[in-house]
Amino acid sequence: MSTSNSTAENSIASEQPNRITGPHHEPPTVANATTYWRCEACNRESIREQDLHRETFHAAECEVAERC
Template identity: 65%
Template structure:
């Protein structure tokens, strides 16, 4: 098995970890032009206006503990 291509069982285990590291939605202050909501990975601190981005391995930083 290639560790860079996890099996379905490993991905299911990772999905639990992903959910634990997603925080949001966070609301920007109304004083910011075009204020919106966003989600954040609490491990690598990357943010996106689309929650589904946090479920993609490429979104996270290389050293993020969500995708070992």
């Protein structure tokens, strides 16, 4: 039995900061709430997952971009 209150998504992101994570869900209190994906290395986000698999999407020195 786990005593952690963190979600699997959050624990994966904290252990492996150079990954693409998602989908993340905006809280229902946000107008036009949607889901989005995030590059944990450069902190860029997009509502389209395929954007994060393009090298040009990431910051100039992003480690994830090198794997695209």
